[in-house]
Amino acid sequence: MTQANITWIEGVIVETEIHMSIVELSQAASASEDLIMDWVSEGVLSPSGSSPQDWRFGGDSLSRTKTALRLSRDLEINTPGLALALQLLDQISNLKAQLIRIGNNSTEKS
């Protein structure tokens, strides 16, 4: 192993270090800007900034957008339905986190 010659690629943590514009988010998630605007107006995504040009998407926006895109495409869910589905998924993950804190062994299955 010639470890010494390896150049290690440094990455940036999206959730904590990057605030994407709508153009960047659209490119990163392969979702159209129109869809993203739709989702913002329905509260699926909550960027900072007041107009689409100023919007900055931080936190879990990228994974949320990817999930939203897959759900709407694969299950043909409209935007209000998508908002509800994501809200319910959030609730499930909060409940799972609670199980983790309690130490219920059944969390290992899910």
Added chain:
Amino acid sequence: MKFQDYYETLGVARTATEAEIKSAYRKLARKYHPDVNKEKDAEERFKEVGEAYAVLKDTEKRAAYDQMGSNWKSGQDFTPPPNWNEGFEFSDGGFGGSYEGDQSEFFESLFGRGKHRQGGRGGHRHPDQGMHFKGQDHHAKILIDLADAYNGAKRTITLHMPTLDASGHVSTQERKLDVSIPKGIKAGQNLRLGGQGGPGIGDGGAGDLYLEINFHPNPIYRVDGKDVYLDLPLAPWEAALGTTVKVPTPSGSSLELTIPANTTAGRKMRLKGKGIPSKEPGDLYVVTIILTPSANTEAQKEAYQAFEKAFEFNPRTHLKG
């Protein structure tokens, strides 16, 4: 290659109507969608269901599939009969299904490869003169150890990339990447590697690669965001009399932890800042459990009896009502 019974996959009869097939598919698609269902085989099932639906919803493909006869059973070795689809004209060679999935070998042998899904901003892009586009962004998932998030790590990862060759066939290319995993990354977060995605067009520059990070399951620690939980078993006398125990931490080091006298089971002790490190580091929670040894020898039984005599202890007072 194994035969796949698409009717069985959707749980419908061979005589099912279009509407029945659609509703069966919709139900299963919701059930197995990988964003909804986190079971291990959900993604696989979702792809199977999508593939079955892609064939059965399409009148032409369904008719061609049906004429192979109903004697085939799922999992049976299968080679398409010569000219099996003679006389059938497919208006759409593409895969109608969804989830970034690739079709089974069985599907491909019958209906060919689907169109390569094109993501990104503009659908088809032609390298016209003077056109500049940033390359497509790519996504992959990798598993790391919890210790890597505590200490940072250098990992060589192997990614499998489907690529389209000149004749339109998809083959999988392996790519090795030497990646530095930053200290403090948490499960579900994405690491952006600039310029490691698809090649750009013109002066557009390459796209980025996003690595979604998750942790290998850990037998000792449970992780909730930046907080980490550890169950600490204690003997009854340790819990009652108090003691000092060595507690491991995910970083590899260990800590001396003082257990105060009369510690009860389920007590949560917070080790501030010993969770996943970051600007505001998480906490490490040590949750006590008390394990009682079984009494097997005479001496052990006597010890329990002495216990009984020494305490006037009824653990069920609250049941009396």
